[in-house]
Amino acid sequence: MTINESLACTAVATKANVYFDGKCVSHNLTLADGTKKSVGVILPATLTFSTGAPEIMEGVSGRCEYLLTGSSEWVASGAGEKFSVPGNSSFQIRVSGEPYSYICHFG
Template sequence: MSEFNNVTIVKKANVYFGGNVSSRTIKFADGSSKTLGFMLPGEYTFNTADPELMEIIDGELDVLLPGAEWQSIKGGESFNVPANAAFTMKVKTPSDYCCSFIK
């Protein structure tokens, strides 16, 4: 899906790691939410509360998920993050992403 219809967008950005990672929250009528974001090259560790689906729209990165080996991800690919976990990304090129929060 290349666009979302009939959504509410939170104007204030979520800014992390000194501005190297930023996103905007999108809320859907069914109560679900996603973030659309952008990451500059660097290494970042995130913590999750709920399970997430990370779709990499464009860019290249390596991700280290709990209990797994590093894996390479590029634009058009995705990965799942379990609830209550930490995961690390080594972003190789500027990367555009969509994060879906799974409840």
């Protein structure tokens, strides 16, 4: 289990994405090959996100629990762990205590 404390990129969008009154904040990144990712953080809260493209959430600090649409089971995920969310779907995520920092991979 590797914790990716740093991510190579070529550009960052300087305007933050602020969701749910700041319970989730992220910045969009462009990688050398043109791939788009984001880095963000979720503060203690239970939030529902919708996906367009499929997403892989990769924890880098703290921990969360997530509930995929259609599932009845909350699953824990922490630093160095990943989980996948289908496209055109949604998921709930809850964080308590330390903020959950993540990398979001699209597609």
